[in-house]
Amino acid sequence: MHGLLPDHSRAALLILDMISDFQFPDGPKVRHAASRIAPRIAALKKRAKKAGVACIYINDNPGRWRSDRRALIEHCVQPGAPGADIVERLRPEESDYFILKPRHSAFYATPLEVLLTHLGTRRLILTGVSSHQCVLFTANDAHVRNLQMIVPSDCVAGPTTHDTRFALHYFHSVLGARVTPSSTLRPTALNRTREIR
Numbered sequence: 001m002h003g004l005l006p007d008h009s010r011a012a013l014l015i016l017d018m019i020s021d022f023q024f025p026d027g028p029k030v031r032h033a034a035s036r037i038a039p040r041i042a043a044l045k046k047r048a049k050k051a052g053v054a055c056i057y058i059n060d061n062p063g064r065w066r067s068d069r070r071a072l073i074e075h076c077v078q079p080g081a082p083g084a085d086i087v088e089r090l091r092p093e094e095s096d097y098f099i100l101k102p103r104h105s106a107f108y109a110t111p112l113e114v115l116l117t118h119l120g121t122r123r124l125i126l127t128g129v130s131s132h133q134c135v136l137f138t139a140n141d142a143h144v145r146n147l148q149m150i151v152p153s154d155c156v157a158g159p160t161t162h163d164t165r166f167a168l169h170y171f172h173s174v175l176g177a178r179v180t181p182s183s184t185l186r187p188t189a190l191n192r193t194r195e196i197r
Helices: 027-050 069-076 084-089 112-119 134-144 161-173
Strands: 011-016 054-060 097-101 123-129 148-152 178-180
Touching: 011 027, 011 134, 027 054, 027 084, 027 123, 054 112, 069 084, 069 097, 097 112, 123 134, 134 148, 134 161, 148 161, 161 178
Parallel strands: 011 054, 011 123, 054 097, 123 148, 148 178
Antiparallel strands: none
16 A cells, blocks of 8 residues: 555545446436536546545446456446546546445445545545435445545536435535535645534
């Protein structure tokens, strides 16, 4: 875990399920939602990295299970692949972390908690799809671990507007997350340790 990757980051940007071929039920709707938020996530990631915030991609693994980041990315950017444009826009860099998950939550049966402990991370910035499923399950698990959360409202989405609105309300009212447009998150504030509620 040492070397190119940051060894300390009080905050971490999580990008959930944006590296995908979108070949699943509701895939076309989720792909459409992902295409809307991808430019904002890319812009937020650029600002976050300048502030020294670790970036962690967390993804489902389609097809046969293999913990192979490069194979998954190459599969998703094949010519004609439904989400190729999204994946190209958000293609992980060598300095980013990449975790594959077997179920909805980024914490379930993954090394995420160990990684966050290693980094000294106490705040998560949650982005990606789907807002009411994988992002929400991850937020619940972060909440019970007493992690602070920021949810940029224009960087999460679901197959329908109703799904996204439901999730955004839940993040704020139930989990106490700060829900705000990504444009309000200044680089100098992203990695500070302070109360966000």
